[in-house]
Amino acid sequence: MAARVQRSDAVANRERIVAVARATLSDSRGAVDELRLHLVAKAASVGQGTLYRHFPTREHLLAEVYRQEMGELVDAVPALLAERSPLDALVRWLDRLVEYARVKRGVMAAIEASAWQDLYADQHGRLDDALTTLLDRGVAAGEVREDVDAADVILLLGALSRVPASEWDSRSRTVVRVVLDGLRRR
Numbered sequence: 001m002a003a004r005v006q007r008s009d010a011v012a013n014r015e016r017i018v019a020v021a022r023a024t025l026s027d028s029r030g031a032v033d034e035l036r037l038h039l040v041a042k043a044a045s046v047g048q049g050t051l052y053r054h055f056p057t058r059e060h061l062l063a064e065v066y067r068q069e070m071g072e073l074v075d076a077v078p079a080l081l082a083e084r085s086p087l088d089a090l091v092r093w094l095d096r097l098v099e100y101a102r103v104k105r106g107v108m109a110a111i112e113a114s115a116w117q118d119l120y121a122d123q124h125g126r127l128d129d130a131l132t133t134l135l136d137r138g139v140a141a142g143e144v145r146e147d148v149d150a151a152d153v154i155l156l157l158g159a160l161s162r163v164p165a166s167e168w169d170s171r172s173r174t175v176v177r178v179v180l181d182g183l184r185r186r
Contacts, residue, residue, distance in 0.1 A: 014054045016044040021065050026099075037061070069100045074130040081134070087143035090134045091180060094157075098172045101160045128154070138183070145185050153179065 020043045024035050037058060041051040055061035073096055080089035131150040138144030156179045163171045 010054075013044070013046050013050050017041070017046060017051055017054060017061070018064050018068060020044045021061050022068065025065060026102075035062070070127065073097060073100050074126045077130045077133055081137055085143065086134065086137035086141045087184070090138055090144070090183070093130075093134055094176050094180065097157070098160070098176055101157075101172070102168060135183075139185075143185055144183050148183060153183070156182070 017040060020040050021035060024040065024043075035058065037051060037055075038048055040061070041048045044051070051061075055064065073093070076093060076096060077089070080092050083089075084092065128150045131153055135144055135148065135150060135153070139146050157175070159175050160172055163175065
């Protein structure tokens with residue numbers, strides 16, 4: 001059976017809905033309880049029926065926000081490496097990761113555990129590959145330690161999940177700086 005092609009206005013509506021949801025989560029520092037679907041529909045200039053046709057539940061919308069955030073994070077690697085030294089590219093990428101992590105915290109809290117596991121499993125390999133590329137380039141340039149891999153860095157960055165929301169702005173950057181200091185080749 002051939003895949004159904006969406007009309008251009010339906011695609012545009014979906015993109016606006018996701019953009020509004022992402023902006024809402026960003027503005028509310030990832031607080032999912034601030035994401036009211038009727039307000040998203042209104043801000044995206046679509047009816048509630050249109051929103052629910054694309055995203056039957058809030059979880060579906062949050063999952064798409066997560067996918068897009070992850071996609072942009074992963075897709076940023078080649079451009080960063082083309083424009084910057086490997087270590088600076090890693091620093092910039094980790095800065096983006098902090099913003100992604102802010103949204104991820106809210107999404108994780110709102111999506112059922114089983115759905116989160118599926119979503120994470122689909123995207124985790126891409127994140128590992130992107131981080132491995134950054135680390136490998138840093139090692140090749142003599143800027144990053146050779147004895148650290150993507151799994152090590154992801155475990156260390158797991159500390160971000162323990163940062164209280166009220167302290168996110170100050171502590172999340174500190175955690176990333178400590179990780180970066182540990183990654184630098186001595």
